[in-house]
Amino acid sequence: MENYINGKWVKPHSAQYADVLNPSTGAVIERFACSNPEDVNAALESAKMAFKSWKKTPVAHRAKLQHQAAQLMRKHADELARTIANELGRPLAGCLTEISRSADLFDFYSEEGLRLKGEVPLHNLEGEKALIVREPVGVVVAITPFNYPITLLTMKLGAALMAGCTVVSKPSEDTPLSTLKLAEIFTEAGYPEGVFNVITGYGYDIGNALIEHSITAKIAFTGGTDTGLRIGALAAAHNKRVTLELGGQSPAIVCADANLAVAVPAIVRHAFANSGQFCYRVNRLYVHESIYADFLGQMVALTEKLTVGHPFSGCDMGPMVNQKIYQNSENQVQDALHKGALLKTGGHRMKGELYDKGWFFPPTILADTNHSMQIMTQETFGPVVGVMPFQTNEQAVAWANDSDFGLAAYVFSEQLGTGLRMAESLEAGSVWINNIHRSYHDVPFGGVKQSGIGREKGHYGIEAYTELKTIYLNY
Structure with missing residues (x-):
């Protein structure tokens, strides 16, 4: 053209x-x-x-x-x-x-x-x-x-x-x-x-x-x-x-009192939409240690139900757009595993007749991550999420703000006051509390x-x- x-x-x-x-x-x-x-x-x-x-x-x-x-x-x-x-x-x-x-x-x-x-x-x-x-x-x-x-x-x-x-x-x-x-x-x-x-x-x-x-x-x-x-x-x-x-490297904080029936589907849906190729997706997760194992189990189970395929097949996810974008996900997974993270699901290029000619990477969850890993500090722009436990809400906010990026952030807590206080403290242009959806047309969108x-x-x-x-x- x-x-x-x-x-x-x-x-x-x-x-x-x-x-x-x-x-x-x-x-x-x-x-x-x-x-x-x-x-x-x-x-x-x-x-x-x-x-x-x-x-x-x-x-x-x-x-x-x-x-x-x-x-x-x-x-x-x-x-x-x-x-x-x-x-x-x-x-x-x-x-x-x-x-x-x-x-x-x-x-x-x-x-x-x-x-x-x-x-x-x-x-x-x-x-x-x-x-x-x-x-x-x-x-x-x-x-x-x-x-x-x-x-x-x-x-x-x-x-x-x-x-x-x-x-x-x-x-x-x-x-x-x-x-x-x-x-x-x-x-x-x-x-x-x-x-x-x-x-x-x-x-x-x-x-x-x-x-x-x-x-x-x-x-x-x-x-x-x-x-x-x-x-x-x-x-x-x-x-x-x-x-x-x-760019963004958006954190989500899941407090001890969060409703996991709401938090898990919202996070899975948002983290892996468009194969993770958008700037305000959930990139890293901070989950209270008291619910950490339960949250991970539910998140892995729901993620493994997602289907990956060609765009006209009715699948949930398609390929990455090119080799460069694909390679970033693969590199960040290897970096995290080398530094001690646990691979809970995904993590390897998809193979087979359906996938061999395209840039297909599965939805991937890395557990027990930390801020020495690229997945927690650099934009991924792919279907990979890092998860780490926290002990106090103040600790979670400090980790969430420990980033050069500030596009979006997410908080899940059944206590409205807790959610609002954390939202006020998070360094981001937009903060969602207790759900994740597309930004509205009538409100400003952008980052700090x-x-x-x-x-x-x-x-x-x-x-x-x-x-x-x-x-x-x-x-």
């Missing part, structure tokens, strides 16, 4: 293409354009030209177009979901859910954008007013990862377009096809040419060109912390605005420490794509 610039398919200046591989079979399913800085310039120039009129478009009309795009996403949901399933390997049911929730988020942003307001402070000065207004920042570069290719773009795209910005999207080279199909849908919905552009490729040259270009006003990035730090430093050198949603800068979703997400301007009016 080619780049999508100014509402049209455009061949890359390099005339080069790369393969999109099916992670379940290793087969080539499509090709994508290998862009270079000339393609970056073309996309940004298109977005710049479109911005001149888009920023003046009435917000009600922007909302109408975005609602239309959401409806078309639902209409094309099966096609989009199958595209994601093929390029990512996630089970089809999860891909359909991603499209549904993304369309819902577009609808939410459409309505929330209508509620953005300025201010007129009551200075009570004769013949003078101060007007505080919001204006779109300009052309936004959205760089997104492979794991939720539509949802993570929606968080940026829906907010930016409602604020009056135009967008150049750069999807992951592992999953570019679904983003390109989304661009077609936005054109079908009636968006003007150049408002939403997509270029594909890989390498620092295209990333640097997107960030450093004089047209780029803001970079919105979701991905690994190391890449985020590099983007942040490069953006700061050019005084660009950023929203960075970076090395897990990011800024927030997405809610009115907070749209405001992040605006600049405040003060107008002093004398009359």
Whole structure:
């Protein structure tokens, strides 16, 4: 597939293409354009030209177009979901859910954008007013990862377009096809040419060109912390605005009084969804020593009921997206076992005719872990969980906070006061108490420490794509 610039398919200046591989079979399913800085310039120039009129478009009309795009996403949901399933390997049911929730988020942003307001402070000065207004920042570069290719773009795209910005999207080279199909849908919905552009490729040259270009006003990035730090430093050198949603190493604390009938299914479901390939999954567990053995037994039993297979087989888990992501899980398991952890289930590459051509790793539980092990200190981005016992709640919180990351955390306690006190003490952008579910559309999502800068979703997400301007009016 080619780049999508100014509402049209455009061949890359390099005339080069790369393969999109099916992670379940290793087969080539499509090709994508290998862009270079000339393609970056073309996309940004298109977005710049479109911005001149888009920023003046009435917000009600922007909302109408975005609602239309959401409806078309639902209409094309099966096609989009199958595209994601093929390029990512996630089970089809999860891909359909991603499209549904993304369309819902577009609808939410459409309505929330209508509620953005300025201010007129009551200075009570004769013949003078101060007007505080919001204006779109300009052309936004959205760089997104492979794991939720539509949802993570929606968080940026829906907010930016409602604020009056135009967008150049750069999807992951592992999953570019679904983003390109989304661009077609936005054109079908009636968006003007150049408002939403997509270029594909890989390498620092295209990333640097997107960030450093004089047209780029803001970079919105979701991905690994190391890449985020590099983007942040490069953006700061050019005084660009950023929203960075970076890595996580999320802890869950299971207190002595926790309801295991609630805690165990919630943790298993969240730890192994999408084969563990998302940033705010449960990565490490701290379980009170009095219930440690019981918890482990229940967790292992439920985990071993999960099925792993190809995305159209009705399974619970698919493959890892590529060898690099797969290898991280295998390396962390070996590191933990070498340092004394106990393997309770999983831990070895799945073999057999069904699995040999893909990157299949089973749901894995490591017990008796500690903070000398990578599984407890580094992001795994795979279906591996480390579990260790604790004696006091204060000890558990201290261990949970002993991390460079701070995206999400989880607490299970039947005592509401205990849960709230621990939530207040945990260093994370979001904390769930007594259940784990997807983040809501109307509340902010993002991390602290090395897990990011800024927030997405809610009115907070749209405001992040605006600049405040003060107008002093004398009359």
